[in-house]
Amino acid sequence: MLYREIFTSCWNFTIGLGLNTAEASEIEMGKVEVDPLIKDLKTNHSDWTITLVTSDEVAKIKEELKNSQNSSVLRGPAPPLTNVYIDKVISQVGTSNQKIEDIGLQQTSHAVSGTVTVAVMEVGYGTENQWLDDERITYQNRDYKLNEAAIDFNNDKIIDAFYHTVTFNSDLKISSGTSALYKFRSTSQNYPWNTIERTINIPHL
Amino acid sequence: MVSMEDWSIRLTILQGAYGYKGFTEQIGENMYKTDLKGFIEAIENAKEPIDTSKVSKLSSDQIKVLQGAPSGSWLIPLLNRMGRLGMMDLREGLVNPKIFQYTSTMSAYKRSI
Numbered sequence: 680m681l682y683r684e685i686f687t688s689c690w691n692f693t694i695g696l697g698l699n700t701a702e703a704s705e706i707e708m709g710k711v712e713v714d715p716l717i718k719d720l721k722t723n724h725s726d727w728t729i730t731l732v733t734s735d736e737v738a739k740i741k742e743e744l745k746n747s748q749n750s751s752v753l754r755g756p757a758p759p760l761t762n763v764y765i766d767k768v769i770s771q772v773g774t775s776n777q778k779i780e781d782i783g784l785q786q787t788s789h790a791v792s793g794t795v796t797v798a799v800m801e802v803g804y805g806t807e808n809q810w811l812d813d814e815r816i817t818y819q820n821r822d823y824k825l826n827e828a829a830i831d832f833n834n835d836k837i838i839d840a841f842y843h844t845v846t847f848n849s850d851l852k853i854s855s856g857t858s859a860l861y862k863f864r865s866t867s868q869n870y871p872w873n874t875i876e877r878t879i880n881i882p883h884l
Numbered sequence: 885m886v887s888m889e890d891w892s893i894r895l896t897i898l899q900g901a902y903g904y905k906g907f908t909e910q911i912g913e914n915m916y917k918t919d920l921k922g923f924i925e926a927i928e929n930a931k932e933p934i935d936t937s938k939v940s941k942l943s944s945d946q947i948k949v950l951q952g953a954p955s956g957s958w959l960i961p962l963l964n965r966m967g968r969l970g971m972m973d974l975r976e977g978l979v980n981p982k983i984f985q986y987t988s989t990m991s992a993y994k995r996s997i
Contacts, residue, residue, distance in 0.1 A: 766900045773888035779896070779908075779916040789915070794889055798900045800983060826893055828901045829953035832979050836945050838952045840983065842901035844893055 758839055760805035760867035763875040769796040772846060787858075787880040795849040795881070797861050802840045805865030805875070809845060811852055812859045816845055823847045853883035891924050894962060897955060902963075903980035904972055926971065927962070933970035940967040940974040949978075 721727075765782045770791035780789050801807060809816040816823045824846040832839040843863070853859040864876040886894075895918060898904035907919040907926075926934065933939050942950070942964055950956040950963070967974040 767896065769892070769896060772892045773890075773920070775921075777892060777918060777920060778911070779899075779918060781914040781916070783914065785914075796893060796896055798896055800900070802983070824889075824893070826897060826955050827953045828897045828955040828959060829949050829951075830901050830979055830983070831946075831949040832983070834945065834977060836948060838949055840901075841953060842897055844896055844900075846889065846893055 757804040757869055758802075758837070759869040759871065760801070760803035760865055760873060760875060762800070762802040763805070763863060763865050763877050764800050765797065765861075765863065765877050765879045766800050766842075767796070767798040768879065768881060769798070770849070772796050782879060785879070787882065790882045790884045791849045791853075792884040793848070793850060794846060796844050796846045797879070797881075799843045799845075799863045799877070800840060801843060801863075801865055804838075804868040806868055807843070807863060807865040809843075809864075810860075810862045811847065814852075816847075822852065849881070849883055853881065855883055858882040888920065892918075892920055894958065895920065895923055897959070898962075898966075898972075899980070901980060902972075902978045903982065904966075906971060926969065927965055930969050933968070935970035938967075938970035938973040940970075940972075942967065942974055946974065946978060
């Protein structure tokens with residue numbers, strides 16, 4: 680759930696920066712030193728894209744925040760992790776030869792080539808980690824493209840599951856004629872704090 | 885501009901998470917092929933609903949749930965577009981029924997070992 684945390688912190692960051700930078704007159708009056716703040720941020724987080732927002736955007740963000748506080752929110756505790764399964768392995772992603780394989784209980788996928796996507800269903804809230812062989816798959820690792828979608832089983836406005844995809848160039852990551860082991864491990868964010876791990880062996884053509 | 889790779893990822897999520905079955909053809913046991921170009925063509929160029937009985941839009945509750953994950957930023961406009969075109973009946977809920985089948989199968993499998 681790293682991305683969610685990053686997303687949240689970036690969101691807070693944008694708002695904070697907006698309030699500090701957009702209204703120049705207020706900044707001068709309040710003597711808020713924005714430039715050193717931005718400089719520090721750029722130094723400490725070289726991979727962040729720092730965008731200054733306009734007064735209009737600040738007003739819009741404030742309005743959105745006000746509205747979001749008035750609207751209903753997701754209710755109830757986050758469901759614990761109950762299941763993880765590898766749903767699909769897709770080969771030659773984005774080409775006319777793209778092939779999708781439903782994995783189910785299989786332990787080895789079809790032989791892949793080109794860009795590959797692995798899709799995983801995580802039922803409940805877990806803190807997940809993924810690997811391809813010994814390499815950790817993270818948002819920071821540009822070799823992997825990660826996506827995550829939320830699912831509500833029963834329309835009660837509580838997210839019940841997350842559908843994850845990881846996409847990578849198998850021609851670079853798996854040598855021809857060999858296999859790599861993809862692993863998804865998740866630990867429940869709530870009681871009983873259980874861990875579920877699923878793996879799939881992915882051979883390359 | 886959305887790349888073919890990103891369109892493929894989007895279609896994968898629509899199929900796996902929300903049970904969308906369009907533009908998919910079975911080519912073998914557990915193996916499928918998608919008409920990615922056909923899907924993109926429909927999303928980008930269709931002027932009239934493909935199935936008027938399925939014309940629908942996301943509810944505010946569905947939008948809130950979709951916003952609970954990073955892909956919500958592109959899923960919300962994409963699903964609304966599909967709803968306007970009647971490609972998917974959003975009133976039927978956003979979940980792949982396979983999840984329930986699979987969850988019970990996994991439970992039975994785990995009990996058996």
